[in-house]
Amino acid sequence: MCWIPDGGRVVSGTDDKTFRVWDIKNDKAILILAPTKKEENFWWAVCENSPDGGMIVTGGGHDYGLKFWDANTGELLKTLQIGISIGCLAWTSDAKLIARCGSFASRFRKFDVTTWTEIHLEQNCNRDEPNGFTGIALSPNERILASV
Numbered sequence: 001m002c003w004i005p006d007g008g009r010v011v012s013g014t015d016d017k018t019f020r021v022w023d024i025k026n027d028k029a030i031l032i033l034a035p036t037k038k039e040e041n042f043w044w045a046v047c048e049n050s051p052d053g054g055m056i057v058t059g060g061g062h063d064y065g066l067k068f069w070d071a072n073t074g075e076l077l078k079t080l081q082i083g084i085s086i087g088c089l090a091w092t093s094d095a096k097l098i099a100r101c102g103s104f105a106s107r108f109r110k111f112d113v114t115t116w117t118e119i120h121l122e123q124n125c126n127r128d129e130p131n132g133f134t135g136i137a138l139s140p141n142e143r144i145l146a147s148v
Helices: none
Strands: 009-013 019-023 028-033 045-049 055-060 065-070 076-081 088-091 097-101 107-112 117-123 136-138 145-147
Touching (some): 019 055, 045 088, 088 136
Antiparallel strands (some): 019 028, 045 055, 055 065, 097 107
């Protein structure tokens, strides 16, 4: 679940394999972000929005990809298949990079969203936890990435 910066909308993952953008004032779903293939399987769902509120990124347990959506229209902008489950997400403040790490894998990746390319891979960065990451957060100055 994540808030869109305008404070009036929130995004949630659901058990019907969709993500919904909710209007808080009217208590209704205003956008449904649906996978493009019925066989995509979300054992869990993760989402995060860009700092400017213009883009939402979603992923799920066995989807093995990141989907980037227009936060205002719900249009699917891009899918990046990365071959590993997505467990948690975080954006940098310039909205050009997204940090991604896998659940049940000790990997951390960064993507340049302007070119849709991976620019960094860090492996075995959570050596003390064999089950991988369950959450990540960037410090306000973006110099420290915390993981649990």
